[in-house]
Amino acid sequence: MVRDAGLRDEVRRVAAAADCGLIEPAEPVGRQAWSATPLVVLDRAAALASVQAGLARRPGVLLVGPTAPVMADWQAATAVGAERVIGLPEGSAELVAVLGERPQSGGRDGAVVAVLGGCGGAGASVFAAALALTAQSTGFRPDVLLIDGDPRGGGLDLVLGIEDRPGLRWPGLVIEAGRVSAGALHDALPSAGAGLHVLSGERGSTAGGPPTAGVRAVLAAGRAAGDLVICDVGRAGGPADPLFLESADLVVLVVPAELRACAAAESMTATVAAHNPNQGLVVRGPAPGGLRDTDVARTLDLPLLASMRPQPRLAQGLERHGLRLRRRSPLRGAADAVLDVLAERPVARGRVA
Template identity: 35%
Template sequence: MVAAPTARAGPLVVVLGASGGVGGSTWSAALARRLAVHFGSCVLVDGDVRGGGLDMTCGTEHVPGLRWPDLARLRGRTSGARLVAALPRGEVPLLSAGGDGAGVPDEAVLDVVDSLLAEGPMVVDGRFGASVTPALVDRAASVHLLVGLGARQLADANAVLGALAGPAGPACGSVVGVVTRDGQRLAPQVAEVVECLGVSHLAHLRDDMKVRRDGERGEWPGLRGVLRDTADAVALDLVEGLDRGAA
């Protein structure tokens, strides 16, 4: 029997969708699960505290534990281990929006994120345009931008990348890469699109009805199939990159 990896400190990955409906939440959940396999732990965090709740994507909306509104009054660093233990757990511990997220200030979000990062890797399912997102990106080791291949979607991607990389952009210390999404398998034009965007291509996701059916059954995204394999390859690249940097 292969021993489970020992939990160790790891990176913060912020996932952003350049457009609506490109699968940022699904990718966040699948990536967090694979990072947990390779690092020994990973926390998945809903970066949109005013949204409907990432736990709906992960099928954990009925699992008891803390959500963002429960942490609205937290200020300063606190025990990351205690926070992790108090979170709902599916495939990984998940801090989701829920209830009245409008009462959660950015300061509380950042204090919680900083506390949780002391315990190991984290994936944040972010929202471009949210007031807290620049500070989250500034803390990130890498940013994954989900990009559709339609004309409007590519225009959205260019706008987001321009904001991230501009003079006042928060991503100057982060590695920004794109995950493309389309109904087709990886095609030659994807390489052309990525070259025009000017950032690294992390992976290509083809529309998969199995992922949608799994979601309708309340299953965690990416437990099997192409989505799992793709997220695993990206997670391994991240682990290997950190190992090379530490060498």
């Protein structure tokens, strides 16, 4: 995102030397493109335009200029949250090194899925947990990071039956300098099986929504480490909710096959669309009025990712020991279908906008 023509040519030359592909998007740049790329390179004018457009602060932003940085460059960098300011061509070697550090095509860049309910009680938290368990058991990615983004959900550790396991929850996670190591995060969080790490909320007086800065750092760490990051997003409109939605490669809306649920989901679909065009539908039975999954998909104008019949004795299992999935369970089948869709949805990697 470099408006100065001469400076843009210099960035192209440096990127070629670093063997790094470039994306040069037309402005205005969409929120998802801004959030999804590993690194953003911009100049002073583009930085100020990004701030004016309300693009969220994110890691992996650097500002370049045609000379050694001056005060106006540092002010623009501070406004947009840039990590570095580099003057070109003098700083070409530094820029080559920065581009070389970023994940390249075929590297370990991860994927982010956001799951939320189209109405209250839709079962989004349970489906997010089922998606994480299925991904972990099938080896979809070496590590799966399940993030609790619903401060009123009671805690995903309860859904999985790991509430007594030691490890950090949101209130105890301290992010320094806006970054966190994925390895340290994996080690610090409670585990629900080999490679499945759970960042849960708390209950009682310590309950609260996840901090935006913490969400940004955790999502960036999961992506950089090659994790599958699954976010259980609340419906209350918390401050971090737009970040969850904008950062996702796919937003999964869970809707019961009921008329009122379908009506309630229409407003949620519009809310998601304002942040991310990549959303799909999971329809959950039973259908007391005979409403079909295709009817729900047609009404909401969303692609149907999966539909599932009721899972026998699900409520009893959640109360006694947390979620457990049989190989042929409806939740497992729907989760498999969503993972298949995600695997077939390529996302630009090793690119710089």
